[in-house]
Amino acid sequence: MQLSQLIKRMDPLFVSLIIGGYFVLLMAISWFTSKNSTAHSFYDGNRQSPWFLVAFGMVGASLSGVTFISVPGEVGNSNFYYFQMVLGYLVGYAIIAQILLPLYYKHNIISIYTYLDQRLGFWSYKSGAFFFLLSRVIGASFRLFLVASVLQLAIFDSYKLPFWVAVVSAVLLIWLYTFRGGIKTIVWTDTLQTTFMLVSVLVSIYFIKEDLNWSWSTLTSHVYNDSKSTIFNWDWQHNRNFFKQFFSGAFIAVVMTGLDQDMMQKNLTCRNLKESQKNIYWMSLSLIPVNLLFMVLGVLLYQFVEIKDILIPPGTDNLFPYLAIEHFSSIAGIAFLLGITAAAYSSADSALTALTTSFCIDFLNFKPDNFESKKQTKLMVHIGFSVLLIGVILFFKAINDQSVINSIFSVAGYTYGPLLGLFSFGIFTRRIVRDQWVPLICIIAPIFCYLLSKHSSEWLNGYQFGFELLMINGAFTFLGLWLYSKKSR
DSSP states (O other): OHHHHHHHHHHHHHHHHHHHHHHHHHHHHHHHHHTTTTTTHHGGGOOOOOOHHHHHHHHHOOSOHHHHHHHHHHHHTTTTTHHHHHHHHHHHHHHHIIIIIHHHEEEEOOTHHHHHHHHHHHHHHHHHHHEEEEEHHHHHHHHHHHHHHHHHHHTTTGGTTTTTHHHHHHHHHHHHTTTTTTTHHHHHHHHHHHHHHHHHHHHHHHHHHHTTTHHHHHHHHHHHHGGGGGOOOOOOTTTTTHHHHHHHHHHIIIIIITTOOOHHHHHBBSSSSHHHHHHHHHHHHHHHHHHHHHHHHHHHHHHHHHHOOOOOOOSSSGGGHHHHTTTTTTTHHHHHHHHOHHHHHHHHHHHHHHHHHHHHHHHOOOOOTTTTHHHHHHHHHHHHHHHHHHHHHHHHHOOHHHHHHHHHHHHHTTTTHHHHHHHHHHHHOEEEEEGGGGGHHHHHHHHHHHHHHHHHHHHTTTOOOOTTHHHHHHHHHHHHHHHHEEOOO
């Protein structure tokens, strides 16, 4: 049974009250955090965020609605191999803490892409900012598309309201609780959203334990002895090979967090460099038990269906929603619904704020000393990106082809490679790039990467690329920059 079918079976009034209550909490947090907001609050949170609050919220922000659903079900296909990547995250976050954060704080950066302007030049700067905007618009729209689909099925279909109403409602709610406080509000709402995600997983695990009449030690034993709990894969041709996963995890952490305005904007709200570094280290350590928890849930879900002789629905992504709504207690169903909503919104709300910040600073040339006088312009940009997200979501709906939508989402992932290449070249070389050629290099590198991925099996004796493609993409960009550069004087 598909998620859509499951949601349709839930009482729309009950679901409306649950989700409505959730958004009341978000609005209350927004009101509380924006009471004494200044023009700077939207961009940097006045650099007053407690590091532990940022760390906890970033755990949830690192997970998406896709991860929330996919990781437990994927255990059935690839065991605990994803954990190899999580271990690689530790290396990536250490690089962020020791190399990138000192760089950002040294230059007193709000938009991280201004570094590219200072180091490489105008076109490098605009290329980096553009690729971020492109990635985030597609990524945020994709996640909000999932949320809007859930809202449509759970609530709006029952009242015979069209899909665009659900879309506008989903985006409007984000706009309402972010337009004043911005990143200052996001830091606090992320904390709430992380809590709901973790509660959803813990409630599900507890229900399985109780329903199967297991003790905690019995549960631990069943998970430990299950073949699906295998962590390491040493087959070099397999796309889940340890070294591929580990190093990919390191680079993914660097790119998806350290070179991403969305994630780094939260880090840069900490009081100083030391606290920001502390936030990164604690967040990275927290991701280990959190991701392990999702994978443990995955093993238990498969054991539950085997013991209960339940027919597994087609598609691993449907396993967790199907059991949570159809076979677990009503409390577990509520927790799942809140968890998936929180997971999607924790990514989308900060994305809208980061898009506004990046566009205002990187393309409209906002400076800290004119934030106050530019408040009206910032508001219009915030509205503009909200409308753009609505348009892209409705475009996804018009396509009405999940494989095409997933492909578009995958394409967005290719755009992080140029960011990796640009920042690596800027930090680790002193060469002067021929700046006017940078946009072309940043376009060609992902195209080369895509072709390599499509033909890797025939070109490389059966080798299949996994997430390490990100490193290759960055390397292509780096090479292009090197070829079109000269030694500094």
